[in-house]
Amino acid sequence: MCLQGFRLDFSHFSKRWQGAVATIVEDAEQHVWGVIWELDEQHRETLDNQEGVHQGIYRPLSVMAETPDGRRLACRSYQLAAPPGGDGRPSAVYKRVILLGATENALPDAYLRFLAALPDNGYSGDVDVGLDLGQT
Template sequence: MANTFLYFAYGSNLCAKRIHLCNPTAIMKDIGYIKNFRLDFYRYSKRWHGASATIVETEHSVVWGIVWELDKCNLATLDCQEGVQDNIYHAMSVNVETPGGRTLNCRVYQQCNNPKEYIKPEDFPMDKRPSPLYLNTILKGAKENKLPTDYIKFLKTIPDNGYEGDYDISFSLL
């Protein structure tokens, strides 16, 4: 039995500083993408003061992210961070394709309630927009892990909600 598992991060856990808060065993293994999913923002996050990221099944779309290897002792902390116990996200298994041609089976989290209709990110209504800090954390992680330039450009098209208050984050991510 392996003592580790692979996790595909596409949101704030793209950022190494963020994932290591609750999951100190995380080691970056590779970048990759999942096919037939799109990145979307839906459920309001009290922590982030805006809509949080999810993946939604969508043909001919891809979501890029990071493959982290974690010790199984962090499985419960990762589930807790993602709100599995509160039915915010549920864990599922996906095949992640890497630029080097490998296919890795990874744990990923998807919101329990996802948007039914597709809205282009630039047309997101205010309630579907992430906060500036959350979006910047995702962008920081995408850049630090050298996700494809076109995907980073796509992330930059996502409007934020303009929130300027305090966050429930106990450290500086940026």
């Protein structure tokens, strides 16, 4: 899916990922590619918890996304609410995870090249995905 009017950004350091984590930021001249997952309403709280909504790290955001066949869908996304911190670059390991997901979900080649060209902070060691999101 394509989300018009937003850009991908990295502005908050995550101890879990040893670098800045992804968010979307309003930008009328840009767009972000991603994937739409359909979940039952009963899983909303679980997803909110995974994204750190209760800790003020991300906030849910209602957006209109466009599918490759031109349909517009109302979707729930997450936007970083935590204050900026760190140098604004993802770790190499986090960047690889994002690029792998984009590749596996067949996002456009131009967007894959954009993701691959993002500067990272060079950290490619171990990460602790079980670490609480609130720990910085």
